[in-house]
Amino acid sequence: MPRYRLLIEYDGGAFVGWQRQANGRSVQQVLEAAAAALDGGRPVTVFAAGRTDAGVHALGQAAHLDLDRDLPDDRLRDALNHHARAHPVTVRAAARVGEEFHARFSAVGRAYLYRILDRPAPPALDAGRVWWVPGGLDAEAMDVAARVLIGRHDFTTFRAAQCQAKSPVKTLDLLRVTRHGEEIRVIAEARSFLHHQVRNIVGSLRLVGRGKWTAADLAAALAARDRAAGGPTAPPQGLYLTRVDYP
Amino acid sequence: MPRYRLLIEYDGGAFVGWQRQANGRSVQQVLEAAAAALDGGRPVTVFAAGRTDAGVHALGQAAHLDLDRDLPDDRLRDALNHHARAHPVTVRAAARVGEEFHARFSAVGRAYLYRILDRPAPPALDAGRVWWVPGGLDAEAMDVAARVLIGRHDFTTFRAAQCQAKSPVKTLDLLRVTRHGEEIRVIAEARSFLHHQVRNIVGSLRLVGRGKWTAADLAAALAARDRAAGGPTAPPQGLYLTRVDYP
Numbered sequence: 182m183p184r185y186r187l188l189i190e191y192d193g194g195a196f197v198g199w200q201r202q203a204n205g206r207s208v209q210q211v212l213e214a215a216a217a218a219l220d221g222g223r224p225v226t227v228f229a230a231g232r233t234d235a236g237v238h239a240l241g242q243a244a245h246l247d248l249d250r251d252l253p254d255d256r257l258r259d260a261l262n263h264h265a266r267a268h269p270v271t272v273r274a275a276a277r278v279g280e281e282f283h284a285r286f287s288a289v290g291r292a293y294l295y296r297i298l299d300r301p302a303p304p305a306l307d308a309g310r311v312w313w314v315p316g317g318l319d320a321e322a323m324d325v326a327a328r329v330l331i332g333r334h335d336f337t338t339f340r341a342a343q344c345q346a347k348s349p350v351k352t353l354d355l356l357r358v359t360r361h362g363e364e365i366r367v368i369a370e371a372r373s374f375l376h377h378q379v380r381n382i383v384g385s386l387r388l389v390g391r392g393k394w395t396a397a398d399l400a401a402a403l404a405a406r407d408r409a410a411g412g413p414t415a416p417p418q419g420l421y422l423t424r425v426d427y428p
Numbered sequence: 429m430p431r432y433r434l435l436i437e438y439d440g441g442a443f444v445g446w447q448r449q450a451n452g453r454s455v456q457q458v459l460e461a462a463a464a465a466l467d468g469g470r471p472v473t474v475f476a477a478g479r480t481d482a483g484v485h486a487l488g489q490a491a492h493l494d495l496d497r498d499l500p501d502d503r504l505r506d507a508l509n510h511h512a513r514a515h516p517v518t519v520r521a522a523a524r525v526g527e528e529f530h531a532r533f534s535a536v537g538r539a540y541l542y543r544i545l546d547r548p549a550p551p552a553l554d555a556g557r558v559w560w561v562p563g564g565l566d567a568e569a570m571d572v573a574a575r576v577l578i579g580r581h582d583f584t585t586f587r588a589a590q591c592q593a594k595s596p597v598k599t600l601d602l603l604r605v606t607r608h609g610e611e612i613r614v615i616a617e618a619r620s621f622l623h624h625q626v627r628n629i630v631g632s633l634r635l636v637g638r639g640k641w642t643a644a645d646l647a648a649a650l651a652a653r654d655r656a657a658g659g660p661t662a663p664p665q666g667l668y669l670t671r672v673d674y675p
Contacts, residue, residue, distance in 0.1 A: 192552055192553050262549055271552040296505075306557070
């Protein structure tokens with residue numbers, strides 16, 4: 182059966198998350214229904230690189246699926262988009278890949294963007310797309326502090342209780358905080374992340390931006406290896422899975 | 429009565445347009461209800477610089493209103509946002525102004541942005557925020573052709589039938605087309621615009637981008653002074669009122 186890799190964008194606010202769940206519509210469910218519709222109704226499983234939570238967006242989620250049919254890449258992309266058109270999910274690209282390709286296990290890197298809106302007025306156009314933090318954050322202090330998290334560490338402090346990873350040790354390759362007018366953007370890159378790792382890091386960086394924590398406080402929180410030592414979890418709507426890398 | 433100027437952002441997709449109408453919720457109605465709620469229930473009229481159509485967004489709409497109360501600027505902004513919080517409209521700033529200030533008649537410039545998404549996949553995150561034009565547009569050809577419209581002209585070709593302006597002669601100060609990855613942005617600036625002028629211009633520029641029209645065809649359409657000589661009207665959801673200028 183031919184295997185295809187997909188590049189996917191979605192508005193996480195419309196879904197219970199990537200993964201199929203009993204309590205609502207998931208991105209996986211919409212794409213699997215679209216794939217089944219063009220594969221003669223045969224059930225199709227779509228495997229993603231990362232199972233984003235409810236409310237988390239994707240600009241560049243990666244996934245793969247196997248079909249009975251041999252379809253040109255662009256026709257598959259257009260057919261999936263046709264069947265998924267009632268929902269805010271879109272296949273940006275489809276490409277035939279070898280059977281050894283697995284969206285999750287072949288991935289060698291993931292990149293996330295977290296958007297914070299730092300202004301007194303709540304968002305109108307970006308409602309559900311940013312974390313609104315009125316009151317003024319020091320983005321430069323956040324960026325300087327972020328450096329203590331870069332590298333290989335035990336990230337237990339920034340790990341969700343329900344995280345299923347075997348080890349809390351991860352290597353954070355990039356963590357940068359930059360201001361763009363009223364918006365503060367946090368970008369994070371690693372081979373893989375723990376559950377809620379980016380949102381928990383952003384929640385702690387906000388304490389630095391507010392002047393409540395220093396870079397040393399952030400380093401101490403990391404060293405504590407205790408979720409209770411970390412800041413609160415930032416809400417899902419500011420988070421975007423922007424890229425998944427393959428060899 | 430103290431007069432205040434407002435800087436307003438909204439998601440046009442949630443409204444029948446700026447102006448109060450019998451058939452649905454308008455931005456004006458939401459802001460007037462918010463203002464009345466904080467002014468003891470007294471009816472308040474909010475005057476905008478430009479009455480945007482249904483679906484058209486604003487990042488920097490300007491308006492003014494008179495209140496019985498003397499309020500600090502930031503408190504007025506926050507109180508209006510509190511009362512309007514159920515709707516995707518936000519007051520970015522409020523400022524006390526003199527009685528001679530009128531959001532519409534004092535304005536000396538307006539700036540619009542039109543966003544086109546030029547890629548095979550439909551928008552997911554930007555659904556309702558861009559005009560999706562799959563198939564490849566030549567943004568550079570559009571930008572070159574756009575120059576024939578800059579300056580003082582009779583814009584009858586790009587004027588809606590229901591336009592109430594006294595004269596079809598307007599001076600277009602700026603019209604630029606630039607590509608940013610999959611997105612093409614058209615920016616237009618003038619003292620004032622005719623009804624649908626930007627959308628009608630964008631609809632014609634798209635014909636240039638597709639290679640169906642040359643710059644000379646666009647010049648001929650302008651010279652015809654006939655709406656029937658122009659291209660189709662671009663849809664509202666790509667249009668943003670970005671700025672209103674005052675002396």
